[in-house]
Amino acid sequence: MEATQPTAGKAGAGPRTLFDKLWDDHVVVERPSGDALLWIDRHFVHEGSFHAFAQLAGRDGAVAEPGLTFGVADHYVPTRGRAHVANPEIARMIDDLSANTARHGIELFGLHDPRQGIVHVVGPEQGLTLPGLTMVCGDSHTSTHGAFGAYAFGIGASEVAHVLMTQTLWQRKPRRMRITIDGAPAPGVGAKDFILSIIAKIGADGARGHAVEYAGEAVRALSMAGRMTMCNMSIEAGARCGLIAPDETTFRWLEGRPYAPKDAALEAGLAAWRRLPSDRDAEFDCEIRLDAAAIAPIVTWGTSPEEALPIDASIPDPDAQPDQARAAAMRDALTYMGLKPGQRLSEIAIDRVFIGSCTNARIEDLRAAASVLSGRTALVPGLVSPGSSAVKQQAEEEGLDRIFIAAGLDWVESGCSMCVGMNGDAVPAGERCASTTNRNFRGRQGPGARTHLMSPAMAAAAAIAGRLADVRPMLEGRT
Amino acid sequence: MKPLVRVEGIACPLGLSGVDTDQIIPARFMKQPRSKGYGGFLLYDLRHDEAGAERPAFPLNRPPWRQAPILVARRNFGSGSSREAAVYALADHGIRVVLAPTFGDIFASNAVKNGLLPAVLDEDAVEDLLAALQARPDMPVVVDLAQQTVLWNNRAVAFFIDHVAREQLLNGWDDVDVTRSYAAEIGRFRASNTVVRSWSRPDDQPVRT
Numbered sequence: 001m002e003a004t005q006p007t008a009g010k011a012g013a014g015p016r017t018l019f020d021k022l023w024d025d026h027v028v029v030e031r032p033s034g035d036a037l038l039w040i041d042r043h044f045v046h047e048g049s050f051h052a053f054a055q056l057a058g059r060d061g062a063v064a065e066p067g068l069t070f071g072v073a074d075h076y077v078p079t080r081g082r083a084h085v086a087n088p089e090i091a092r093m094i095d096d097l098s099a100n101t102a103r104h105g106i107e108l109f110g111l112h113d114p115r116q117g118i119v120h121v122v123g124p125e126q127g128l129t130l131p132g133l134t135m136v137c138g139d140s141h142t143s144t145h146g147a148f149g150a151y152a153f154g155i156g157a158s159e160v161a162h163v164l165m166t167q168t169l170w171q172r173k174p175r176r177m178r179i180t181i182d183g184a185p186a187p188g189v190g191a192k193d194f195i196l197s198i199i200a201k202i203g204a205d206g207a208r209g210h211a212v213e214y215a216g217e218a219v220r221a222l223s224m225a226g227r228m229t230m231c232n233m234s235i236e237a238g239a240r241c242g243l244i245a246p247d248e249t250t251f252r253w254l255e256g257r258p259y260a261p262k263d264a265a266l267e268a269g270l271a272a273w274r275r276l277p278s279d280r281d282a283e284f285d286c287e288i289r290l291d292a293a294a295i296a297p298i299v300t301w302g303t304s305p306e307e308a309l310p311i312d313a314s315i316p317d318p319d320a321q322p323d324q325a326r327a328a329a330m331r332d333a334l335t336y337m338g339l340k341p342g343q344r345l346s347e348i349a350i351d352r353v354f355i356g357s358c359t360n361a362r363i364e365d366l367r368a369a370a371s372v373l374s375g376r377t378a379l380v381p382g383l384v385s386p387g388s389s390a391v392k393q394q395a396e397e398e399g400l401d402r403i404f405i406a407a408g409l410d411w412v413e414s415g416c417s418m419c420v421g422m423n424g425d426a427v428p429a430g431e432r433c434a435s436t437t438n439r440n441f442r443g444r445q446g447p448g449a450r451t452h453l454m455s456p457a458m459a460a461a462a463a464i465a466g467r468l469a470d471v472r473p474m475l476e477g478r479t
Numbered sequence: 480m481k482p483l484v485r486v487e488g489i490a491c492p493l494g495l496s497g498v499d500t501d502q503i504i505p506a507r508f509m510k511q512p513r514s515k516g517y518g519g520f521l522l523y524d525l526r527h528d529e530a531g532a533e534r535p536a537f538p539l540n541r542p543p544w545r546q547a548p549i550l551v552a553r554r555n556f557g558s559g560s561s562r563e564a565a566v567y568a569l570a571d572h573g574i575r576v577v578l579a580p581t582f583g584d585i586f587a588s589n590a591v592k593n594g595l596l597p598a599v600l601d602e603d604a605v606e607d608l609l610a611a612l613q614a615r616p617d618m619p620v621v622v623d624l625a626q627q628t629v630l631w632n633n634r635a636v637a638f639f640i641d642h643v644a645r646e647q648l649l650n651g652w653d654d655v656d657v658t659r660s661y662a663a664e665i666g667r668f669r670a671s672n673t674v675v676r677s678w679s680r681p682d683d684q685p686v687r688t
Contacts, residue, residue, distance in 0.1 A: 025676075028661065028664050028665055028668040029661055029664045031643075033642060033643045033646070034642075034643070035643045037658065037661060037664075037665070039665075039668055039669070039672060041676075041679045041680075042681075048509065048562070050512075051513060051563060051564070054512065054513065059655065061655075067680070067681065067682030068680070068681070068682070076510075089510050090510075092510075093510055127681075128681060130678070130679065132676075132679065133679055138561055138563075139560075139561060140559065140560050140561040140585060153585075154561035154585055155561060155585065155588075156561050156562070156563035156566070156585060156588065156589035156592065157563040157564075157589075158563060158589065158592040158593065158654070159588070159589075159592070161655070162654055162655055162658065165655055165658075166655065166658045166659070166665065167665070167669070168658060168665055170643075170654060170657075170658070172641065172643065204497060204555055204558055205554060205555040205558065205581050205583075208555075208581060208583075208584060209584065235559075236559075238555070238558060238581075238583065238584065240584055259681040261678040265677055265678040266678065268677060268678050269678030269679075272676065272678065303497075304497050304499075325494075325496060325553055325606075326496075329495070329496050329497065329553075420506050421506060421507070422506050422507070422509075429529065439499075439501065439559060439560075441499045441501040441502065441559060442501070442502060442524065443501060443502070443505055443524050444501050444506075447505070447507075447524055447529070448529065
């Protein structure tokens with residue numbers, strides 16, 4: 001057998017970006033039309049993947065590489081009362097995932113597995129997410145895994161079926177964008193504020209058709225959790241994927257993870273991963289720079305993640321917007337949100353908080369929220385759903401659960417929960433929620449729900465104040 | 480998949496921008512098998528009030544637009560969630576073409592795989608078309624994929640579609656069949672990859688728990 005580097009034909013073609021290298025390493029064939037068939041290293045399925053399994057059954061298809069696909073129960077799982085799933089439709093969704101994965105020999109982290117959690121928290125946690133991989137899942141927030149220097153992106157059911165049957169996908173190469181964040185942020189400002197600032201700046205379709213690499217001093221200084229938050233929300237700027245070059249922070253994080261390579265395989269992996277960062281002279285199709293020191297804690301005010309402003313700002317006035325279509329959209333958003341132009345963001349009263357989701361429910365996120373809530377009481381009810389069952393256990397070992405409960409919040413099991421409302425955890429119509437999630441779309445957290453996106457520390461601050469609030473004064477004297 | 484060459488008919492001026500896939504089909508409807516039909520869920524929370532009654536002013540609820548095979552929207556149509564159910568809702572409702580200045584990438588890809596054309600029409604042309612449809616709701620519109628043009632009021636405007644997507648729609652090609660014709664190349668890649676990137680395969684690693 002010929003064991004040539006898959007990149008052999010490309011490696012000498014001049015300086016390449018991280019994305020170029022990931023792409024080149026996975027091209028099976030290129031068509032004259034310019035699209036390429038890519039090898040997929042890792043694939044995740046969840047309850048919502050039933051459409052894809054139905055397509056597979058419809059064509060009598062077999063799963064090509066069951067060892068490269070993993071199942072996780074997350075979208076529909078209850079966060080309470082798991083011993084018996086009361087809703088029969090939800091029980092059926094969870095059972096169907098078990099049956100489909102069992103039928104095709106796919107490993108499943110199911111409802112009662114200690115490794116269960118949100119797919120984009122579990123993958124990294126288990127060492128299934130690695131630098132240099134192509135990774136897909138029928139979920140747009142698959143971009144999360146780009147934090148490790150993987151080419152990771154969300155796909156639809158037909159593509160899920162295609163990957164199951166062939167372990168490949170047809171893709172057109174996206175353009176390359178680099179977003180550099182220089183300097184250091186103020187205390188209380190972090191990854192969520194970075195990414196919301198970026199989306200507000202470039203728009204919810206500002207990175208459409210691009211693979212976005214985040215770089216710069218402030219990005220390098222982020223923990224893996226912070227890097228995952230940024231890459232997670234790349235899709236909210238319309239990006240095909242988000243990427244951060246792997247470095248020692250990445251490699252240290254991967255050490256000893258159950259599925260990560262060991263021994264000789266690890267040495268080979270490390271050698272390959274160290275070659276991944278963008279070459280010094282590599283060219284990007286688009287470059288954007290931000291100064292971390294100029295970024296304040298951000299909250300959203302409207303029904304798109306681009307409708308985001310620093311907490312000390314006021315609701316913008318549609319009448320001042322010259323673009324009539326844009327002004328009309330802003331008026332619609334403000335009507336839905338029950339807000340008025342000129343209103344100060346810090347005066348908006350909230351009804352509840354949600355701390356959870358693939359964006360912000362890792363142990364670091366829970367610690368950030370707990371450090372604000374410790375010794376304080378929430379004025380509104382709230383739900384804290386850890387990113388995985390393993391994160392839940394670790395948080396309980398650290399006593400974070402007791403801080404949340406003492407503050408008056410509910411501490412529940414792990415799942416997508418109130419980010420998407422599929423499992424019944426929903427914000428009631430007309431209520432306003434300070435949420436650590438990724439989408440403030442109309443009805444996302446339940447029909448008529450009003451969502452304000454923010455960081456875990458800011459959601460904790462909102463819980464204590466009973467309104468949107470700047471976390472920075474609340475952090476004085478605390479670490 | 481049924482080829483799409485030319486669609487002629489009523490066009491509904493939806494007019495909204497940033498219609499994310501959570502709007503196109505709210506999450507609570509996605510537990511159903513596709514065979515039951517997803518058309519009734521299309522834009523459900525925008526089309527209906529809290530009690531479930533149709534909002535008469537919503538474009539898709541108004542004759543003659545109820546049966547329109549063409550939908551015209553503003554920027555960033557189909558952003559957000561990767562749910563293919565959004566395309567099922569459009570297709571099952573009878574929509575064959577969406578015209579907008581920009582689309583969410585995943586939505587556009589899902590659309591093509593289901594024979595729905597996401598045609599990119601520049602912002603000015605979309606504004607003109609929306610205005611023309613408000614003036615004359617039953618104005619016939621032709622979307623010609625072979626010519627890559629939209630025709631209305633004796634006017635022909637070019638639209639953009641990725642040329643691979645165009646070929647696929649015109650011919651009704653199925654991705655899986657095409658891919659299977661590359662089985663030998665996939666087999667060679669896999670064999671080489673297993674050696675060169677052995678670290679990438681979790682099933683070749685001893686799992687430490």
